[in-house]
Amino acid sequence: MGNSTTASGATAAAAAPASASGTSAMATGTPGRARNARQTPKGASSAGSRTSGSGHAERVFLVQTAFAELGGSAHGPGEIAEFTGLDDSVVYRILQSGIYQRIFERVDRGLYRLRTSAAQLAFTALDHRLDGAQTVLRELRMATDGGLAFLYMVAPFSGAQRQCIDMAVGDSDLAELGMTPRDVLSVTRSLRTGASGRTILAYLPEVTQQRVLAEPVPDQAGPGVYRDNDALLDSLAEVRDLGYALGYEECMAGWNSCAAPIMWDGSIMGAVLLLKLKSVMPVAPGSVIEATKEAAAELSRYGAARPTADHV
Numbered sequence: 601m602g603n604s605t606t607a608s609g610a611t612a613a614a615a616a617p618a619s620a621s622g623t624s625a626m627a628t629g630t631p632g633r634a635r636n637a638r639q640t641p642k643g644a645s646s647a648g649s650r651t652s653g654s655g656h657a658e659r660v661f662l663v664q665t666a667f668a669e670l671g672g673s674a675h676g677p678g679e680i681a682e683f684t685g686l687d688d689s690v691v692y693r694i695l696q697s698g699i700y701q702r703i704f705e706r707v708d709r710g711l712y713r714l715r716t717s718a719a720q721l722a723f724t725a726l727d728h729r730l731d732g733a734q735t736v737l738r739e740l741r742m743a744t745d746g747g748l749a750f751l752y753m754v755a756p757f758s759g760a761q762r763q764c765i766d767m768a769v770g771d772s773d774l775a776e777l778g779m780t781p782r783d784v785l786s787v788t789r790s791l792r793t794g795a796s797g798r799t800i801l802a803y804l805p806e807v808t809q810q811r812v813l814a815e816p817v818p819d820q821a822g823p824g825v826y827r828d829n830d831a832l833l834d835s836l837a838e839v840r841d842l843g844y845a846l847g848y849e850e851c852m853a854g855w856n857s858c859a860a861p862i863m864w865d866g867s868i869m870g871a872v873l874l875l876k877l878k879s880v881m882p883v884a885p886g887s888v889i890e891a892t893k894e895a896a897a898e899l900s901r902y903g904a905a906r907p908t909a910d911h912v
Contacts, residue, residue: 659684659690662685662686663684663691664703669805670805674707675711675712675713676712677692680695703715730899731902733751733899737751737767744876748768748875749767749872750764751764751765751766751870752764752797752870753869753870754868754870760804760815762790762797762871764788787820787821787851790812790817792813792815792817793817793818793850794873795845795858795859795873796845798832798845799844799860802839803867804868813829813833821850822850822851823853825850843861844859844892844893849878854877856878856882856883858873858888858889859892863903869903871896872895872899874891874892876888
């Protein structure tokens with residue numbers, strides 16, 4: 601897991617209708633706030649893809665999505681309005697209603713954030729999605745002649761870290777990797793370190809990427825870790841172009857790796873990592889890359905949205 605060649609295919613943002621806010625171009629906003637022409641809402645869907653639900657429901661979903669996309673701890677109505685393309689007064693009413701519905705909470709005058717109840721919704725949505733992951737990892741291990749297979753997911757309480765939730769390592773002792781508990785909590789948790797970390801980072805919002813780039817490189821990182829932020833950013837572009845990352849002694853000396861992203865409904869959820877000794881795999885062959893990508897694709901299918909009755 602060292603200086604690597606990375607990659608991925610960026611998901612194209614869906615174009616939003618000019619009328620996504622549900623208000624006319626002459627609608628007025630909060631008194632005293634200069635109003636500029638809104639840009640296309642980043643999270644809105646195209647008119648052609650709209651299927652059901654009232655315009656009000658769509659606006660509520662846009663506001664909820666804005667909190668996730670903007671990053672940071674809290675946001676004001678004006679910032680959310682600018683991001684979504686909705687009118688300030690519409691956003692304000694949605695936020696006020698959401699407080700009573702226990703969706704949002706006010707943390708300061710004019711600043712709001714999602715309530716922790718949103719986390720419970722996320723855990724409910726993820727329940728059982730990864731049943732069978734162990735089988736996928738074991739098959740990856742077999743397909744790569746005994747490689748060590750790991751499943752990393754975005755840490756549930758921090759969008760800027762990763763967490764290993766499953767692995768297929770056979771009879772190997774992780775101590776053989778030179779991986780101490782300290783390493784697990786520092787090196788392998790960082791998104792700026794290792795093929796799996798950079799694979800996840802490549803698909804996160806720019807505001808989150810900048811937050812990670814501001815972090816120091818873990819002291820225990822391997823000799824191939826990216827220390828220059830410009831080079832790290834270039835590697836993220838490669839991840840998005842190629843759909844995988846190759847790591848050369850990034851997390852620890854003597855070990856190389858290959859990682860591919862797990863995408864659910866267009867969002868990055870984690871990465872599959874294949875790890876082998878440098879002496880055995882000085883450069884990842886095409887067979888290892890394809891096997892890793894296929895494992896990630898299979899786990900991505902686990903989280904894909906199922907078609908509704910309207911689309912069957």
